[in-house]
Amino acid sequence: xxxxxxxxxxxxxxxxxxxxxxxxxxxxxxxxxxxxxxxxxxxxxxxxxxxxxxxxxxxxxxxxxxxxxxxxxxxxxxxxxxxxxxxxxxxxxxxxxxxxxx
Amino acid sequence: xxxxxxxxxxxxxxxxxxxxxxxxxxxxxxxxxxxxxxxxxxxxxxxxxxxxxxxxxxxxxxxxxxxxxxxxxxxxxxxxxxxxxxxxxxxxxxxxxxxxxxxxxxxxxxxxxxxxxxxxxxxxxxxxxxxxxxxxxxxxxxxxxx
Numbered sequence: 001x002x003x004x005x006x007x008x009x010x011x012x013x014x015x016x017x018x019x020x021x022x023x024x025x026x027x028x029x030x031x032x033x034x035x036x037x038x039x040x041x042x043x044x045x046x047x048x049x050x051x052x053x054x055x056x057x058x059x060x061x062x063x064x065x066x067x068x069x070x071x072x073x074x075x076x077x078x079x080x081x082x083x084x085x086x087x088x089x090x091x092x093x094x095x096x097x098x099x100x101x102x
Numbered sequence: 103x104x105x106x107x108x109x110x111x112x113x114x115x116x117x118x119x120x121x122x123x124x125x126x127x128x129x130x131x132x133x134x135x136x137x138x139x140x141x142x143x144x145x146x147x148x149x150x151x152x153x154x155x156x157x158x159x160x161x162x163x164x165x166x167x168x169x170x171x172x173x174x175x176x177x178x179x180x181x182x183x184x185x186x187x188x189x190x191x192x193x194x195x196x197x198x199x200x201x202x203x204x205x206x207x208x209x210x211x212x213x214x215x216x217x218x219x220x221x222x223x224x225x226x227x228x229x230x231x232x233x234x235x236x237x238x239x240x241x242x243x244x245x246x247x248x
Binding site for chain 2: 064074076077080085086089094
């Protein structure tokens with residue numbers, strides 16, 4: 001007969017953040033940042049220093065994604081024919097430069 | 103140089119006008135930068151020109167668009183690496199009378215032997231002969247808008 005406590009503690013659905021296998025890496029960080037991470041762990045605000053670093057990197061990934069998305073959205077508003085003409089104009093000027101600058 | 107011969111094509115150096123357009127979300131210039139990057143043309147963004155573009159807009163959105171340049175494969179940010187470069191910049195400022203950010207653009211274009219990519223060719227024309235070797239510009243414009 002299965003243990004009721006174990007069943008009730010199982011996550012109701014797959015959580016990649018909990019289940020994903022972690023990769024062990026060695027990194028060097030500023031002492032003040034290491035101390036801050038330790039402080040977060042000691043005060044119970046983070047599970048581990050690794051969790052702090054993981055969280056910081058996740059935020060960076062999300063930020064870079066957001067910026068890439070914004071770039072794409074704005075660039076997509078340009079008239080492609082106009083951009084093509086501008087690009088051709090840039091390349092035509094380049095072709096007229098001295099060989100050292102082409 | 104052909105893009106198909108496997109060699110890395112020479113770079114462009116973006117000036118302040120180009121970076122201000124990006125900071126302001128100018129779709130045409132942003133799309134052009136995307137196209138150049140996709141074609142494998144290296145783009146150099148002088149750090150002081152980025153500073154000037156950020157000063158023009160002073161918004162988080164503008165700064166994020168400028169920071170987004172670092173995410174492109176063929177974009178390089180040119181900083182001042184050491185005292186020698188900082189002093190070389192002072193020499194370019196003194197010689198050209200350009201603002202520090204424009205002088206940084208000129209210095210990078212001169213040292214990397216590549217043209218300046220600009221929306222404001224008129225601004226550069228009086229300075230093309232200021233250094234030992236001539237500077238060259240490539241203007242971003244739609245010829246049909248003449």
